[in-house]
Amino acid sequence: MKIVRMMLFPFALFYGLAVKARNWLYNKNIIKSSRFNFPLIAVGNLSVGGTGKSPMVEYLIRLLLPEYNIATLSRGYKRKTRGYVLADERTTAIDIGDEPMQFHNKFPGVMVAVCEERAFAVPQILYDKPGTDVIILDDAFQHRQVDAGLNILLTDYNNPFYKDFFLPTGNLRDAKSSYKRADIIVVTKCPQDISSEEKDIVADKIKALPEQHLFFTGIKYGxxxxxxxxxxxxxxxxxxxxxxxxxxxxxxxxxxxxxxxxxxxxxxxxxxxxxxxxxxxxxxxxxxxxxxxxxxxxxxxxxxxxxxxxxxxxxxxxxxxxPIEPYFLFNGSGEFNYLVKKFIKDFKVKS
The missing domain is CATH 3.40.50 (Rossmann fold)
Known part of the structure; x- marks a missing residue:
């Protein structure tokens, strides 16, 4: 498999150029992201799969559900439907995809929607559920169609983005430099016994900007x-x-x-x-x-x-x-929870 991936290196170079060109068009506002006067939290990564996006979305739901009316918006990967679909009591994974269905089953009080076009779906959610306080955009960091107010970037401790390369040689679907767009960076799937020295080595390689917040999480099985x-x-x-x-x-x-x-x-x-x-x-x-x-x-x-x-x-x-859920290492949960809730509260004050 590794040999095949290396043979595909020229394709990875072309893919990387296309990704960088797309990001340049967004950065120059030639391609415009949709902005909404509403608190949107984007959770995503720079690679394909395996960084723990769904457990992080569920963590955010558990954190916010006691205080806020929440909606989640996903693309609905591998579903058999198209367009905007709002989950109800008759919905199956075929209708909305496996991860949104998981949210729907575990959190009956949360509105779960899927749509390929997030810019279309956000106002539709607010029309269908006008009491919604915050929308969590699942797997949305690298999809820049919508400009979220709070961007949470996940990277796997065992395969961090700074060690990776573009598809198909590596697993990156976005440029490494895109990490700079994140407000919060979370290194996921860390070993339980990770030392402060190991944490500092990873932090040094990520090179978080002064305004960015860096956290480390492990996996907890139920x-x-x-x-x-x-x-x-x-x-x-x-x-x-x-x-x-x-x-x-x-x-x-x-x-x-x-x-x-x-x-x-x-x-x-x-x-x-x-x-x-x-x-x-x-x-x-x-x-x-x-x-x-x-x-x-x-x-x-x-x-x-x-x-x-x-x-x-x-x-x-x-x-x-x-079942699985993330837990924060180095006593990071308090600061993380504060930042997320502060984003919503400050947004409501500005509104």
Whole structure:
């Protein structure tokens, strides 16, 4: 794979030139970003997948929901619909995509919308839900169609943007210099035992501007619960696990499970993979091949919303969902929470 990526280096150069030209057009205001007199928070990255955008959006929802009426706006990647769609009680992942469906399931009090054209969708959300106080733009940092008031940029500790290169040789879909547009930079998926010296090395390489705020987060996994019945289970050293996941970067998840169980087998699908009945048969076959009598299947929350359509087939199988959320290292949560809430409060005062 690495050899193929290096062979594609000339294409990466052309892609990088196109990205830089596009950014120059935006910076010179030749291509204009839409601006709204309304608090918009953009969460995104400079690379393709795997930096923890969905857990960060959920963190923001949990932070703000007690005080504000929140809406989330995503593109709705891999959905089978087009245009603006507002989630309701009949909505499925096919209608809005897996991550927005995850938000919709976990936070019933939050308005969840998807649309390819964010500049169109923002006023539509405010028309449909006039009491909305803030909109969180999911995966919107590098999509400059809308100029958000607060930009949160995520970068993976294990593959930071400053070490990366443009697609298809690397994973960058935006220029490294675009980090300067962020108000907040969050280094995600850090090891739990990261030292202050290691933190300082990363901070020195990022070179945050004086007005930017830099934070470090790790991953916290919750208690697994059954996909259909919601009944909990405890992982232990006698358990054999079949991990079924369609996410961009499963390494931290695999490491977490492997430390806590007897044996780990993995069926890894591509990111945002839409499971079919044939996939379900294959999963069952792989699971049945595990000799242990104490065995379970684990899926991510994102995969769960794509598998729930098979709940009739899965309700009697030990399929458990492993929830995930970020936590701030070096006592950073207080400052981060303050900055986000201050942005909304100050915006309302200015309005």
């Amino acid at each position: 208690a697994p619960y059954h996909l259909v019945t919601k009944e909990g289970v405890v992982l232990n050293e006698q358990t054999d696990v079949l991990l079924v996941c369609g996410i961009a970067n499963p390494k931290p998840l695999k490491a977490f499970i492997k430390e806590r169980v007897n044996e780990l087998s993995v069926l890894h699908y591509r990111d945002h993979y839409i499971f079919t009945i044939d996939d379900l048969r294959h999963i069952k076959k792989q699971f049945d091949a595990i000799a242990s009598s104490q065995k379970i299947i684990i899926v991510t929350e994102k995969d769960a919303v794509r598998l729930i359509k098979f709940q009739a087939e899965l309700k009697d199988m030990p399929v458990y969902v492993l």
